[in-house]
Amino acid sequence: xxxxxxxxxxxxxxxxxxxxxxxxxxxxxxxxxxxxxxxxxxxxxxxxxxxxxxxxxxxxxxxxxxxxxxxxxxxxxxxxxxxxxxxxxxxxxxxxxxxxxxxxxxxxxxxxxxxxxxxxxxxxxxxxxxxxxxxxxxxxxxxxxxxxxxxxxxxxxxxxxxxxxxxxxxxxxxxxxxxxxxxxxxxxxxxxxxxxxxxxxxxxxxxxxxxxxxxxxxxxxxxxxxxxxxxxxxxxxxxxxxxxxxxxxxxxxxxxxxxxxxxxxxxxxxxxxxxxxxxxxxxxxxxxxxxxxxxxxxxxxxxxxxxxxxxxxxxxxxxxxxxxxxxxxxxxxxxxxxxxxxxxxxxxxxxxxx
Numbered sequence: 001x002x003x004x005x006x007x008x009x010x011x012x013x014x015x016x017x018x019x020x021x022x023x024x025x026x027x028x029x030x031x032x033x034x035x036x037x038x039x040x041x042x043x044x045x046x047x048x049x050x051x052x053x054x055x056x057x058x059x060x061x062x063x064x065x066x067x068x069x070x071x072x073x074x075x076x077x078x079x080x081x082x083x084x085x086x087x088x089x090x091x092x093x094x095x096x097x098x099x100x101x102x103x104x105x106x107x108x109x110x111x112x113x114x115x116x117x118x119x120x121x122x123x124x125x126x127x128x129x130x131x132x133x134x135x136x137x138x139x140x141x142x143x144x145x146x147x148x149x150x151x152x153x154x155x156x157x158x159x160x161x162x163x164x165x166x167x168x169x170x171x172x173x174x175x176x177x178x179x180x181x182x183x184x185x186x187x188x189x190x191x192x193x194x195x196x197x198x199x200x201x202x203x204x205x206x207x208x209x210x211x212x213x214x215x216x217x218x219x220x221x222x223x224x225x226x227x228x229x230x231x232x233x234x235x236x237x238x239x240x241x242x243x244x245x246x247x248x249x250x251x252x253x254x255x256x257x258x259x260x261x262x263x264x265x266x267x268x269x270x271x272x273x274x275x276x277x278x279x280x281x282x283x284x285x286x287x288x289x290x291x292x293x294x295x296x297x298x299x300x301x302x303x304x305x306x307x308x309x310x311x312x313x314x315x316x317x318x319x320x321x322x323x324x325x326x327x328x329x330x331x332x333x334x335x336x337x338x339x340x341x342x343x344x345x346x347x348x349x350x351x352x353x354x
Contacts, residue, residue: 057107058085143340147206151188273290
């Protein structure tokens with residue numbers, strides 16, 4: 001049994017989804033929240049400084065980039081100063097020479113005129129304030145999902161991220177192997193979360209969403225035969241061909257580039273093993289790959305969809321929208337909690353009271 005509450009936190013490009021599950025609760029009665037993603041919160045804080053014309057100093061820890069990088073570039077374009085600690089500046093780009101070329105000055109301490117902007121995917125102070133305000137016990141266990149492209153200062157981060165998935169497939173891609181207490185060293189965003197939360201279980205947002213979708217009753221029925229699980233996130237779309245506990249194929253693209261028509265075309269050809277890695281990468285996606293011993297036949301025709309951009313799949317004939325425990329926005333959190341219970345060998349299913 002667990003000796004305290006479990007926080008499952010799924011940090012995406014648009015939102016961070018929170019499930020705080022206390023011993024003795026059913027999952028339906030757990031605390032649930034959908035909040036802005038940390039990178040968007042940090043970008044807004046930078047934007048406030050841009051409006052005031054204030055220099056900024058980036059401190060804290062490496063986190064997801066995206067909106068933060070864009071906000072920094074806008075700040076610099078106004079002729080305003082940006083200072084950053086070197087290890088934190090890796091949020092902006094894996095190559096610090098590139099960051100310097102943007103105009104960011106790398107320093108160890110805040111210049112007196114600069115306003116500190118604390119970066120990081122985990123805000124323990126805000127979490128503590130939330131728990132205090134609502135009389136919620138502070139969690140003792142943590143499971144967190146982030147999207148980690150991996151540290152690759154010399155090449156394409158899209159290519160490098162997809163090489164990670166290709167290694168997973170080559171090593172028989174078990175879902176259980178994609179939850180880490182000790183993530184690979186090159187997954188630096190996960191490493192930063194682990195430094196903040198020692199003992200945390202870590203997953204990629206894509207695989208957390210897939211694992212959570214498999215808890216949907218309709219998905220469960222097709223798991224042994226094989227199915228396609230599609231996670232349509234705000235930033236990335238990830239699809240997996242799954243049979244039992246194994247990944248047989250992986251597809252990843254940027255959601256903003258996928259019209260409903262293109263999405264359906266890609267997924268149909270992905271299911272038939274007709275879509276190529278080269279085509280997806282050339283389309284500014286990450287890639288498409290299959291296990292070396294991909295099975296014959298077509299066992300993956302049944303498809304379930306989840307994620308905040310799931311409406312892009314409404315034109316899919318017979319589309320099934322996975323709603324594990326009745327809540328599609330918490331799919332990744334349910335996947336995290338399920339992985340945590342399995343990794344800790346807790347003899348409960350997610351639907352049982354703790």
